[in-house]
Amino acid sequence: MSGSHGVTFPNESADYRAARHKLLDAEARLREQTEEVACLRRELPLGGVVKSDYVFEEGGRNLADNQTTKLVRLSELFQDEKDSLIIYSFMYGPAMNAPCPMCTSLLDGLNGNALHIRQRVNFAVVAESPLKRIRPFARERGWGNLRLLSSASNTYTADYHGQTPDGAQMPMLNVFTRRGGQIHHFYGTELLYAPFPEGMDARHVDSVWPLWNMLDFTPEGRGTVWYPELRYG
Incomplete structure (x- = not known):
């Protein structure tokens, strides 16, 4: 997979490109695993009839x-x-x-x-x-x-x-x-109720949460001590 797309950016080093290809392989595996999980979800049998017409x-x-x-x-x-x-x-x-x-x-x-x-x-x-x-x-x-x-x-x-x-x-x-x-x-x-590793939270709805996905693209990442507030400034 590495290097198959031929994309590079101005003035990048060979070390950067090698590390980026390694990350690209991981991203491709994650893409496949994400679809695998979605497929397993779609194939679930019906759950129970709702307890009440609330x-x-x-x-x-x-x-x-x-x-x-x-x-x-x-x-x-x-x-x-x-x-x-x-x-x-x-x-x-x-x-x-x-x-x-x-x-x-x-x-x-x-x-x-x-x-x-x-x-x-x-x-x-x-x-x-x-x-x-x-x-x-x-x-x-x-x-x-x-x-x-x-x-x-x-x-x-x-x-x-x-x-x-x-x-x-x-x-x-x-x-x-x-x-x-x-x-x-x-x-x-x-996943909300399942145990999770130290330094991580449940992440049960992160796939639909723009905030954390955007921060995960950055060098700083999402961090472990900052959380959104209702109001700023």
Whole structure:
């Protein structure tokens, strides 16, 4: 594989090119492994039928609308022609003084991609806090493209591991699929709960998180002591 593309950059040394070819080989292996993992994921058998057709609270499409509130069932989150539903559990529980900065960073990026995502699948964000806490923060962040739901009146967050038994919020991403008139769980980012090496965190949703992927391209890398904040300056 090394050197097969013939690309070089101005004034680079032979040592640089040799090291870059070694990295290129590793990147190519990672590309293949990433597709292998995606294939294994796609081939999963159906998970269990959902525990309940959960009822969520949802506000109006305009985040400035503080009056509109409606109830929406899990089954109603599926559009007629789309049989997959992705739900991200946003760490903003009723006992938290502020939303999770890490989740906020991730959702800042997903807000920009939500219109594209919804061309293929259904997508929603669920938080345990009531709407009156979720929506003002979403308005501040400009999350006009995200479908934001409150699970304050149901057990979805606990049932699908967006919350620990002691009530701690967890940033779980779950995928559901509709088959033969039933809704099944299909995939959850269980890597969140798996042990990880010292100096590393779960990285269960890093593949959809622009921040860390961009930093990983740099000499400084992502580091181990810096984390995103809700506000800067």
